[in-house]
Amino acid sequence: MFIGWATPSAATRRGVLFGGIAAALGAAGIAGTLAATQGPPGDGAWDQSAVRDWDGLLVRAPYPMLRTRALGEGVRTAFLGGSGKLSVAGRLPAGLDGPVTVRASLIARGDHAMLAAVDDDAWIRPAAAQGDDLAFPAPVDLGEAALQGEILDAKCWFGAMRPGYGKTHKACAALCARGRLPLAFCQTGACITGGEAPLFLDADGAPHTRAILPLVADPVLARGRLVQVGDVLQFRVAPDAIVRL
Amino acid sequence: MAAGYRIVTWTPYKALYDGALALGCTAFVGAFIGVALATTPEGQRLSEVQLLIRASGACAFALLTLILAIGPLARLSPRFLPLLYNRRHLGVTCFLIASVHGGLTLLWYHGFSDLNPLISLLVSNPRYGSIQGFPFESLGLAAWFVLFAMAATSHDFWNAVLGPAVWKALHMAVYVAYALIVGHVMLGAVQGEKGLVYSLAVGAGAAALAALHIFAGGREARRDADAATPDAGWLRVGPGADIPDACARIVTPPQGEKIAVFRDGDAIFAVSNVCRHQGGPLGEGRLVDGCVTCPWHGFQYRPQDGRAPAPYTEKIATYRTRVEDGIVFVHETPMAPGAETPPSTLARPA
Ligand code: HEM
Numbered sequence: 001m002f003i004g005w006a007t008p009s010a011a012t013r014r015g016v017l018f019g020g021i022a023a024a025l026g027a028a029g030i031a032g033t034l035a036a037t038q039g040p041p042g043d044g045a046w047d048q049s050a051v052r053d054w055d056g057l058l059v060r061a062p063y064p065m066l067r068t069r070a071l072g073e074g075v076r077t078a079f080l081g082g083s084g085k086l087s088v089a090g091r092l093p094a095g096l097d098g099p100v101t102v103r104a105s106l107i108a109r110g111d112h113a114m115l116a117a118v119d120d121d122a123w124i125r126p127a128a129a130q131g132d133d134l135a136f137p138a139p140v141d142l143g144e145a146a147l148q149g150e151i152l153d154a155k156c157w158f159g160a161m162r163p164g165y166g167k168t169h170k171a172c173a174a175l176c177a178r179g180r181l182p183l184a185f186c187q188t189g190a191c192i193t194g195g196e197a198p199l200f201l202d203a204d205g206a207p208h209t210r211a212i213l214p215l216v217a218d219p220v221l222a223r224g225r226l227v228q229v230g231d232v233l234q235f236r237v238a239p240d241a242i243v244r245l
Numbered sequence: 246m247a248a249g250y251r252i253v254t255w256t257p258y259k260a261l262y263d264g265a266l267a268l269g270c271t272a273f274v275g276a277f278i279g280v281a282l283a284t285t286p287e288g289q290r291l292s293e294v295q296l297l298i299r300a301s302g303a304c305a306f307a308l309l310t311l312i313l314a315i316g317p318l319a320r321l322s323p324r325f326l327p328l329l330y331n332r333r334h335l336g337v338t339c340f341l342i343a344s345v346h347g348g349l350t351l352l353w354y355h356g357f358s359d360l361n362p363l364i365s366l367l368v369s370n371p372r373y374g375s376i377q378g379f380p381f382e383s384l385g386l387a388a389w390f391v392l393f394a395m396a397a398t399s400h401d402f403w404n405a406v407l408g409p410a411v412w413k414a415l416h417m418a419v420y421v422a423y424a425l426i427v428g429h430v431m432l433g434a435v436q437g438e439k440g441l442v443y444s445l446a447v448g449a450g451a452a453a454l455a456a457l458h459i460f461a462g463g464r465e466a467r468r469d470a471d472a473a474t475p476d477a478g479w480l481r482v483g484p485g486a487d488i489p490d491a492c493a494r495i496v497t498p499p500q501g502e503k504i505a506v507f508r509d510g511d512a513i514f515a516v517s518n519v520c521r522h523q524g525g526p527l528g529e530g531r532l533v534d535g536c537v538t539c540p541w542h543g544f545q546y547r548p549q550d551g552r553a554p555a556p557y558t559e560k561i562a563t564y565r566t567r568v569e570d571g572i573v574f575v576h577e578t579p580m581a582p583g584a585e586t587p588p589s590t591l592a593r594p595a
């Protein structure tokens with residue numbers, strides 16, 4: 001007979017010992033099985049400690065971007081982001097344009113890149129001219145497209161969160177969208193494996209307003225146009241051409 | 246007792262129990278993180294915080310399932326009684342692990358912006374009308390509040406202030422918390438990228454719990470049906486010789502508290518099964534130094550009048566008993582708590 005407050009009998013002690021070991025093994029088994037079902041979050045990466053200077057050409061619209069040769073393979077485009085879920089748009093010095101140096105760490109996934117600016121005011125400063133070919137070439141309209149997938153916040157999906165897509169990430173994506181970080185669009189299936197995630201803009205090529213928030217991270221069908229601007233693929237969609245699936 | 250509650254201090258058994266608990270939780274979280282890291286390709290690891298969010302959520306849920314299984318298991322076999330004792334430690338641990346989970350979620354998914362994380366939690370997804378899009382976080386938050394209320398009132402002080410009945414009712418809300426968390430996982434993680442294994446694990450856990458409760462309840466109902474006789478309120482307990490010496494058989498009357506029928510040698514006594522301390526099951530305890538002794542924290546009552554030995558002042562109800570041909574009966578109507586009720590005597594086998 002068991003009496004809790006009494007000194008446990010040898011049998012009880014043995015029971016707890018073996019029961020405890022069995023429970024620990026069982027717990028480890030269950031936990032391991034659950035853990036093994038975690039899909040890989042993709043190969044996005046962000047080393048926050050690797051802060052350095054990046055030279056390039058500042059482009060303010062539709063989102064703050066840096067056209068730069070520092071990412072290798074000719075001229076590439078990196079979005080500019082703040083340290084948290086906030087855009088750097090509010091921290092861009094008025095009147096600053098053209099060649100700049102940015103102090104930031106790199107968030108990269110495949111060919112997608114974002115520079116996370118350091119928090120202090122000196123994150124961006126004017127630089128010497130670096131040649132004309134840094135400017136965006138003229139946009140090329142690739143025609144209409146109807147894509148099924150998910151509206152993402154680029155920062156998380158590029159590597160700030162792992163994983164950074166799907167329902168469990170919706171609240172976070174909505175905060176990034178509120179903070180005016182760039183939105184991207186991944187097609188169903190490709191959200192996990194990577195591939196191309198075009199920049200997601202409204203029909204005029206401008207950022208979406210907060211009206212888009214409820215749709216972020218939900219499965220949607222979006223009809224619009226694909227437009228290539230340099231190395232950046234844009235998916236331009238009017239808000240009323242997005243249907244939740 | 247003047248203070249209203251008795252301090253129950255650290256006992257050797259508690260140390261063992263808590264050691265096993267810590268071992269189990271460590272094994273769970275460790276295995277979760279270890280296996281997740283080992284099975285995802287290099288360069289494609291989940292971020293540490295997100296891994297910890299998942300491991301702690303799953304651990305808290307597993308612990309809650311275990312907590313709910315202990316009640317019916319202990320009713321089915323006294324072998325599980327050691328688990329029942331100090332179940333509160335499991336509950337508080339579950340609350341703490343769930344708090345790590347919720348806190349990290351709040352920080353990671355709802356922090357780092359200019360919106361208050363708590364507001365973000367409540368407004369980031371307003372789709373309460375949808376199953377597919379349901380904001381599963383709010384279910385987790387509601388469950389967390391229930392676990393909080395239970396953990397905060399788990400101390401005996403609250404049991405004394407609220408009274409055992411209110412306390413027990415409050416702690417039955419654990420079933421509400423469990424249902425909320427099943428929803429939280431099904432509408433969250435399961436709808437997310439990891440479908441089948443998670444839904445099977447949650448479904449199997451919930452089904453096993455339901456089956457255990459139904460089985461244990463059914464067995465008691467059958468015993469009670471045997472006990473009911475048309476004989477004006479007298480309930481059949483069974484052959485007196487079947488009650489182990491210094492132990493009890495528990496009977497459920499049609500109304501009121503369960504009754505613990507004790508045998509002390511030839512003498513048969515019956516008292517309420519409900520301990521005045523925290524509602525512990527007296528009939529699962531035994532007679533120690535001639536007193537009914539609660540298996541939970543050792544409160545004692547004299548079997549003949551239900552009074553705690555001096556200097557304590559608790560009283561429980563006694564019940565009349567009678568023996569016919571070696572079969573023990575108990576009357577379903579309690580005597581006033583503390584009323585002296587003479588034992589009946591088992592005839593010695595000739
Ligand atoms: C404070 C309120 C809570 C919030 C805001 C919350 C939020 C979340 C979030 C965002 C996820 C998805 C994590 C991911 O997949 O990356 C999740 C998963 C989960 N939560 Fe909670 N939760 C809360 C409370 C709870 C409680 C009280 C429990 C259980 C006792 C619990 C159990 C779980 C489980 C088992 C999962 C699935 C684990 C996984 O994703 O692998 N949650 N929760």
Ligand code: FES
Binds near residue numbers: 520522523524
């Ligand atoms: S419930 Fe604590 S001693 Fe009985």
